[in-house]
Amino acid sequence: MTFGQTSILVILAATMALFLWGRWRHDVVAVAALLAAVAAGLVAPDAAFTGLGHPAVVTVACVLVLSAVLQSSGAVDWLVSVAVPRRTGPSLTIAALAGLCALLSAFMNNVGALALLMPAAMPVATRLKLPPGRVLMPLAFGSILGGMTTLIGTPPNLIVSSFRGQAGGPDHFAMFDFTPVGLAVALAGLLFITLAWRLVPARKVGDAEGFAAGAYITEARVPEGAKAAGMTLRAIEAALEDSDAQVIGLLRDERRIAAPHLSREVKAGDILVIEAEPEALAGALAELGLKLEEDVRDAGAEATEDREGPMAALQSGEVVLGEYVVRPRAEISGLSASGIRLRHQYGINLLALSRRGVRTTGRLNTMALREGDMLLLQGTPEPLADFAHRFGLVPLAARALRLPDARRAAIAGGVMLAAIAGAGFGLVPAAIAFAGAVLAVVLLGQMPARRIYDAVDWSVVVLLAALIPVAEAMASTGAADLVAQALLAPVAGFGATGALVLVLVVTMTLSDFMNNAGTSAVMCPVAIGLAGQLGVAADPFLMAVAIGASCAFLTPIGHQNNTLILGPGGFRFGDYWRLGLPLEAVVVAVAVPALLVFWPL
Missing domain, CATH: 3.30.70.1450 (Regulator of K+ conductance, C-terminal domain)
Known part of the structure; x- marks a missing residue:
């Protein structure tokens, strides 16, 4: 092996190890990997940050903004109230919730889709006399399945699309190129969840109506x-x-x-x-x-605080208790109640904390909060809602329905549909279509310009921007071809179909333990290399990476939505595989024939 090949493989191995360790944030690890690649001479210094302007990164940021506009219009709340059945049995109700979450996730951020539906799901669990987890896990898995059906449904699809040009074909996949295989897999997965939701461990976590965890x-x-x-x-x-x-x-x-x-x-x-x-x-x-x-x-x-400030509102207003879960990559992660002056700055008290069923040992007010933590907060309703929105907390109780402003909902929906149509029919590139949509919602008064930057999950943007040059270095040094040759050995007797199955399974396995965007960035050059070694088209292998990167069902760390339900569902680390493992088997059984039909080798 050359120095470049050895260096990039060592950097990628260290990056994957740090992803699995979980001690540092994924975006921090990705930036460290990029800088290491620059130091090793694998990425030119003047090309190190070109990923920030990459079409896939721009599209992800724009879709996050448009998702926030759809949520704030109240249109999604109305859709939830109409689509969630009120008098059906558990299987049909779970199917409706998971299906709705999958539909929303196809066109908006899937973490946002799950966060919108979680409060609506809990009264359903109460009505059906089910443990909350038996509703939440199908909901989370449905959101993951829905994301694989369109180009904008999940970041891995955008990353896979960005690597297509390296295989010698068209530069990118179109909006609905993912739909034939993705939809077949999603429908099969949703059907399996509808029939097998009882495989979810029945963890008793208290009264589901209060969403206690x-x-x-x-x-x-x-x-x-x-x-x-x-x-x-x-x-x-x-x-x-x-x-x-x-x-x-x-x-x-x-x-x-x-x-x-x-x-x-x-x-x-x-x-x-x-x-x-x-x-x-x-x-x-x-x-x-x-x-x-x-x-x-x-x-x-009372004697020292200004009585006109937040504390006065807490002492004089309608004080309520609210339960919230910390979203993955929330702004409050790593901060403490005292560090942000929760009581004095916002007029809110942190009364209690639940962390994945593990007893905490630090002082409550000075403890650094983590994603998945359940918080019991006390305050007046409006400050609580504003604080939760700003710092990335999901309310764990049924919210009052926001009646949608018909005009705002129509404008937001129309702009989103126009962007999807423009990208879907190939009129303009996806990045241009969705950037134009963001500009339109600002000019039409649907979102203040200052709030655009709050709607973007910058950790995802930085992660993608940093990993794209690193993954390209893997291809340019020939390291991807070396890995492809090593992977061919165990499936040599099964030909291209065996290699396709191997790519799918390896990608799924990696995605269960590390970030799905990182997984797709690492596996795309390998998939292209495998196709080149076999002398077949690269598109089916890239599609296999897209499917595998989206199917993280075995662990709470494989996908943000799995982490989000960990506390509220009362789950343990080993609970996910009971429904997730057979679901991944269903994915492989459906995806491989579908890939061979729609993307022939």
């Missing part, structure tokens, strides 16, 4: 004269038994005692760390005369 961890202070003062922890736990709550820690003089002995006596001023369901918190506190630590802080803040 297991026990929350909260802090309660023992005030002077409280019943708990002077009691032992053993006596307190006995008193809390009826409330299904327990003490898991004690804070005294800012010192945390993580596993206090049951004979320890509780004193006034101590803070008890209590694990309880949200519905049981009030009973647990009242039983022992305890006060939420946030309420104690609020009382002390």
Whole structure:
């Protein structure tokens, strides 16, 4: 192997290892890989950031903006209210929800589609007397299946399209080139989910109507004269038994005692760390005369805070509790309640936190929040809604329906359809069509120009822009051909069809454990190399990469939507494969014949 081939393979191996480790954000890892490729002389310095202007990256950013416009118009809420059945059995209801999510995901960001439908799904779980996870996992899998059906449905499709020109054919795939195979796979997958949703583990996570996701961890202070003062922890736990709550820690003089002995006596001023369901918190506190630590802080803040600020609104307005889950790549990820001055800046209290069923050990107010965390927030309705929108929180309860403005909905829908038609009929390139659509919604007053940048998930943009030059270096150095030769050995006796199956399965496997955009960027040069070694068309192999990169059903880390339902569904890491593994088998069984029919070798 040459120096260039060795270098790019080492960089890609390290990049994949860091993706799997998950310690650093995917966009940070991608930028590190790009800079390493530049340092090794594999990417020219003046070409390092050309990915920022790549048509695939521009299209992704524009589609994210248009998705936000569709959501804010209220049209999607109306569609949900019409399409979700109210008096059918579980199988038909789950099929309708998953099908609607798949339809939305074909033309808008699939994380946004799932976030819109999650609050609507929970009353359905309550009505059907099902654990929330048995509705949420089909919903998440439906959103993933829908994304593979169009060019704009998911970033991997755009990346695959951008590599087509390297195979010697047309420069890009058209809007609906993915539809024949993608739709066949999506319909088969949705049918399987409708029949097999009972394979989802029935995790009991509390009352689905409140969207509780297991026990929350909260802090309660023992005030002077409280019943708990002077009691032992053993006596307190006995008193809390009826409330299904327990003490898991004690804070005294800012010192945390993580596993206090049951004979320890509780004193006034101590803070008890209590694990309880949200519905049981009030009973647990009242039983022992305890006060939420946030309420104690609020009382002390009255003398020092401006009574016209957010704190005044919290103390005088209609105070409500809301449960939220932190979206993948949310702005609040890595921040703490105290770090963003949640109470003083926004008039909101963080009362409790649930993290994937794992007990937390840090102070609630200073703990760095992570994607998938469930938060119990207290505040007035409007600040809560604004805060959730700004920082990327998904409300976990049925929201009041936003009645769509007919004019706004018509304009937003018309602009989106015009962009899809322009790209679909080949009138203009996809990037130009959707950039023009973004300009149109701004000029027509559908979205303020300043909000465009808030609607873009910049971590996705940076990830794609950084990985595209790295993947191109893999092809230019010949490393992709070396990997293709190595992959051909085990399927030599099965010919091109065997190689096609191998590409599909390898891509699916990688996508279950690393970012799907990264997977497609790595596998596209390999797929093109395999086609070249076999002397067949590259298009079916690229389509196999597109299908495989979208089908991450085995783990909660393979796709953002799998992460989003982890906490609310009460799932464990190993719960996904029970429905996901047979679903991936269905995908392979349907995708391979469809590829051979619609994209002959």
